[in-house]
Amino acid sequence: MIPMTAIKRYLAAQLPKLVLAPSGMVILVAIYGFIAWTASVSFSSSKVMPIYDFVGLEQYIRLWSTPRWHVAVENLFVFSALYLSIATLFGLFIAILLDQRIRAEGFLRTVFLYPMALSFIVSGVAWKWVLNPGLGLQKLVRDWGWTSFTFDWLVNPNYALYTIVIAAVWQSSGFAMAIFLAGLRGIDNSIIKAAQMEGASQVRIYVSVVVPMLRPAFLSVIVLLGQIAIKTFDLTFALTNGGPGGATEMPSMFMFSATFERNQMAVGAASAMMMLAAVVAIMVPYLYTELRKPSNEH
Amino acid sequence: MSTRMRKLERHGGRLFVYGCLAVLATLYLVPLWVMLITSFKPLDEIYSGSLIGLPKQITFEAWSKAWSTACIGTNCVGLSPFFLNSLIITIPAVFVSTAIGAINGYTLTKWKFRGADLFFAVMLFGCFLPLQAVLLPIARVLGMLRLSGSTAGLILVHSVYGIAFTTMFFRNYFVSFPDELTKAALVDGAGFFRIFFSIALPTAIPIAVVCCIWQFTSIWNDFLFGVSFSAGGSSPITVALNNVVNVTLGRKQYNVDMAAALIAALPTLIVYVLSGRYFVRGLTAGAVKG
Structure with a gap:
């Protein structure tokens, strides 16, 4: 007979694994299992309900021959490029301003970051009101005397996408600011002092010494905002609902309406897999390098 | 010069x-x-x-209208029941996911076993998963569990998909927690749970606050899960807000829309203003990993 103490000791040694096992199972099933499930639907002919047959890549071919999907992907590229570059620039600029040993820094930081605490639905609703041509910004400027001023982006199919950029930049440039500010605070002051001693101007120091040192922060900001951009759903939903006339369609909205509204479940699943592929392409190399860093480099 | x-x-x-x-x-x-x-x-x-x-x-008319009489579809009860729904969904989901994250993070760092880092890496991807890739299976599973369109279903979903983030917060915190303390306790005869509750957890209060705030903000502000898995009366406030704003009958009541948006925003805004520092730590934790 095995002595009780041996069993006890064995159990004690296995305890950490036992504690993690439920979470591990849940993650395996709810993330990886469900991804596989979605993938299998994307290879099937499902319409209203899932059917588990196999039609190969048919749904992907159908997806990529849908004009609406092409609009969505194009929009995503335009939106992401503008959103990423503007939010990064704003974030960096504000962070540098805040790093000048100014008064009321805490208050200002709060101001630049509060939109990040709001739901995208709330900011969509707020911007929809501010940007509506009838009573919003356009009317305000016209009332000030510039009567021919026109700002109808929200209802203009050619420009509606840019209103989403405005709202998204407003909402999340504070996030970029927070990361850049953390990066700036981590820079050794003696390097800046040395450059000052050599008579370099403040602007020069930032352009050629400080900003290049922020490379890791740039990487984080671009990767993290990039994956937010791909998933953008709520903001579009609340601000333009894909309109006017489908002009602001996004992959996430396409997926939602194909799956739950247009009875094209398999096409919806295929579009979800495309989104997943895009996020994996951005996040996996990033996480790989982040995790391989020795932990003293936080 | x-x-x-x-x-x-x-x-x-x-x-x-x-x-x-x-x-x-x-x-x-x-x-x-x-x-x-x-x-x-x-x-x-x-x-x-x-x-x-x-x-x-x-x-204050718009506020009282938004709270108690504004129409969500044909149901003119205001936002108050949906505000309550969001509380009912958010509070348990925050606590469940934070508790699981705390014990996971502790185990992954203080009781390291072969494969612990792989386990963490596999889990970490869950933080960035585009939820569209799992939306359909969740809907099917909630249906099988008879939880479709219920707040219980949303609590479950938010708890599960929060684990990746909460584990990441605690794991990154406990990585820099000195091993000597846990080892000394082990020599003194304390066990796995004893060390967790009386040594590790008490020092982890700040990160627990960060984690709770992060989870509260993201679950309260969630729209995708809410709009996909709730029905009518069980909707969270973000979904109800979107419906209030999209009512097209009569002259558009912008004042009610704005009051409604502010009601939906207030809880997270208040948390943010009261604990900005912790909020920022949560935000940047996603960028700097141990």
């Missing part, structure tokens, strides 16, 4: 810095300002007055 010119440049520089900050801060505050003043204006003044001007006549 003469000292005078240098002084001038320095003053000019300060002026530029403060000027830019003032302009930018104003721009960032404008939407909140406009929401606030619009919500206190009577409807006639909205249609005749200015977007950014103070209300000539302050009324």
Whole structure:
């Protein structure tokens, strides 16, 4: 007979694994299992309900021959490029301003970051009101005397996408600011002092010494905002609902309406897999390098 | 350069810095300002007055309408039941996911076993998963569990998909927690749970706060899960807000829309203002990993 103490000791040694096992199972099933499930639907002919047959890549071919999907992907590229570059620039600029040993820094930081605490639905609703041509910004400027001023982006199919950029930049440039500010605070002051001693101007120091040192922060900001951009759903939903006339369609909205509204479940699943592929392409190399860093480099 | 010119440049520089900050801060505050003043204006003044001007006549009518009589579809009960739904969903989901994250993070760092880092890496991807890739299976599983369209279903979903984030927070915190302390306790005869509850957890209060705030903000603000898995009466506030705003009957009541948006925003705004530091730590934790 095995002595009780041996069993006890064995159990004690296995305890950490036992504690993690439920979470591990849940993650395996709810993330990886469900991804596989979605993938299998994307290879099937499902319409209203899932059917588990196999039609190969048919749904992907159908997806990529849908004009609406092409609009969505194009929009995503335009939106992401503008959103990423503007939010990064704003974030960096504000962070540098805040790093000048100014008064009321805490208050200002709060101001630049509060939109990040709001739901995208709330900011969509707020911007929809501010940007509506009838009573919003356009009317305000016209009332000030510039009567021919026109700002109808929200209802203009050619420009509606840019209103989403405005709202998204407003909402999340504070996030970029927070990361850049953390990066700036981590820079050794003696390097800046040395450059000052050599008579370099403040602007020069930032352009050629400080900003290049922020490379890791740039990487984080671009990767993290990039994956937010791909998933953008709520903001579009609340601000333009894909309109006017489908002009602001996004992959996430396409997926939602194909799956739950247009009875094209398999096409919806295929579009979800495309989104997943895009996020994996951005996040996996990033996480790989982040995790391989020795932990003293936080 | 003469000292005078240098002084001038320095003053000019300060002026530029403060000027830019003032302009930018104003721009960032404008939407909140406009929401606030619009919500206190009577409807006639909205249609005749200015977007950014103070209300000539302050009324709380829009707030009370948004809270108790605004129509969500054909159901004119205001936002209050949905506010309650969001609380019912958010509070348990925050606690469940944070508790699981705490014990996971502790185990992954203080009781390291072969494969612990792989386990973490596999889990970490869950933080960035585009939820569209799992939306359909969740809907099917909730149906099988008979939880479709219920707040219980949303609690479950938010708890499960929160684990990746909460584990990441605690794991990154406990990585820098000295091994000597746990080892000494082990020598003294304390076990796995004893060390967790009386040594590790008490020091982890700040990260627990960060984690709770992060989870609270993201679950309260969730829209995708809410709109996909809730039905009618069980919707969270974000979904109800979107419905209130999209009511197309009659003259658009912008003051009610803004009051409704502010009601939906208040809990997270208050948490943010009261604990900004912790909020920022949560945000940047996603960028800097141990």
